[in-house]
Amino acid sequence: MIWEFQRIVGMPRIAAIEHPFGRPFGDVGDKDTQGKVLLSTLKLFEEADRAGYIKHLDLIWHQQPKETIWHPTEPAPIILKLKKAGLI
Amino acid sequence: MREVDSFRFTGKMIKKFVLDMIENGREQKSIPWTPRSKKISKSRVSLVTTAGISMETDTPFDMETERKKGDWGDPSWRLIKHGSKIEHLNVNHLHIDTTYIKKDLNVALPIDIIEDFLQKGIVGSISKFHYSIMGYQGSDTSHLINFSGPEIAKSMKQDNVDLAILAPV
Numbered sequence: 001m002i003w004e005f006q007r008i009v010g011m012p013r014i015a016a017i018e019h020p021f022g023r024p025f026g027d028v029g030d031k032d033t034q035g036k037v038l039l040s041t042l043k044l045f046e047e048a049d050r051a052g053y054i055k056h057l058d059l060i061w062h063q064q065p066k067e068t069i070w071h072p073t074e075p076a077p078i079i080l081k082l083k084k085a086g087l088i
Numbered sequence: 089m090r091e092v093d094s095f096r097f098t099g100k101m102i103k104k105f106v107l108d109m110i111e112n113g114r115e116q117k118s119i120p121w122t123p124r125s126k127k128i129s130k131s132r133v134s135l136v137t138t139a140g141i142s143m144e145t146d147t148p149f150d151m152e153t154e155r156k157k158g159d160w161g162d163p164s165w166r167l168i169k170h171g172s173k174i175e176h177l178n179v180n181h182l183h184i185d186t187t188y189i190k191k192d193l194n195v196a197l198p199i200d201i202i203e204d205f206l207q208k209g210i211v212g213s214i215s216k217f218h219y220s221i222m223g224y225q226g227s228d229t230s231h232l233i234n235f236s237g238p239e240i241a242k243s244m245k246q247d248n249v250d251l252a253i254l255a256p257v
Contacts, residue, residue, distance in 0.1 A: 001256050002094040002106055010116030011254075016092035022139075022184035023195040024255045034194045034201050039210070041253055042128055051119035056092045065097050069185060076183045078226070081158030088101055 003054055013048045015041040016056045020070040033059065124251070126212070131250035134215035136240070137197045138223030139189060139257045140181040142166040149180040149222050161224040163231035165240055167217040170199060183224050184257055196257050215247045223256055 001024060003016035017024055017037060026033030040057050047055065061068065082088045095103040124131075140149040143166065150162040168177065174193040179186040189196045197218060205211045219240050225232055244252060 003092060004094060004110055005106065006256075008110055008113050008115040010119040012119055012121050016094070018092045018094075018096055020097040022186070022257050023188050024257060025195055025198050025201070028188050028192040028195060031194070031201065034198050035204070038198050038201050038205070038253070042133070042205075042211070042251070045124045045128055045131075045251055051121035056089050058089055061097075068097055070097060072182060072185050074182065076224070077155050077158040078224070088105075 003056075007052060007054065010052070012051050012053075013044045014052075014054045015044055016054055017059065018057075019059075019061055020068045022070050027062065030062075126250055128211060128251070129209055130212040132213040132215060132248055133202060133211045134244055134247070134249040134252045135197055135199070135202060135218040136252055136254040137218070137220050137257065138255070139179060139184075139186075139196045139220060140222045141168060141189070141193075141197060141220040142178045142180070143168060143172065144176050144178055146178075148178045149220075151180050151182055154182055154224070157226070159226040160228070161226050162222045163225060163229075163236055164221075165236045166220045167243070168197070168199075168220055169217055170214050171203070172199065181222065181224075181257065189257075196255060212250075215244065215249050217243070217247065219243070 001017070001019070001021055003014050006014045019026070025037045036059060037057065040055070044053070044055055079088070140162070142148050146166055149164070154160055154162065174190060177193065179189050194200050199218065202211065202214055206214055221232065221236060
């Protein structure tokens with residue numbers, strides 16, 4: 001989901017997508033977008049001509065960030081730990 | 089083409105945390121590269137998710153140890169039989185809202201979509217199993233790199249997989 005991170009860890013082919021965490025292929029029931037993401041990703045195997053190739057998928061999430069809920073209802077343990085240590 | 093904004097939905101705190109991690113991380117100097125050997129329409133395809141999904145008959149990913157330690161994620165891996173329905177799977181991931189996956193598995197692991205692609209002749213065949221790991225690994229990725237990764241690769245080879253799509257969540 002974070003192509004900058006995939007790049008530094010050495011992924012050979014990267015499809016960058018601007019979707020919220022938890023739903024990389026699309027929203028619930030949105031088979032059209034799910035199909036587009038999977039097909040675009042599969043096509044990378046034909047398009048990529050070098051290691052580290054990055055393709056930015058031109059798909060727009062249907063909600064604005066403020067309307068998009070992706071956080072878990074229970075804060076992640078690392079968040080609690082960092083807060084307890086005063087680091088965030 | 090417009091560059092994807094990876095942090096459009098994350099908020100400033102996570103953006104800073106991840107960018108610091110990227111800045112301080114060791115960039116791989118050598119990126120693995122295996123050229124495609126067959127057309128996609130002739131290839132056997134497998135899916136990999138980082139969503140912490142497991143078959144209901146299997147041991148779920150360990151969330152309790154992560155809750156206790158904080159800076160730790162279950163480094164093991166699971167097989168998910170192709171054709172599995174969400175009713176027969178567990179989803180254990182403490183960093184995302186898993187309710188969406190529980191409503192529609194295809195948002196993270198598009199088993200129905202790849203099956204549709206098989207029927208349309210877009211892919212040649214589908215692996216017997218797909219694979220899941222836990223995306224959050226804390227500061228120690230050694231088990232994932234040295235054990236889980238190679239074990240998954242071995243399993244894929246035994247199933248004659250040509251192409252693998254890894255989808256982080």
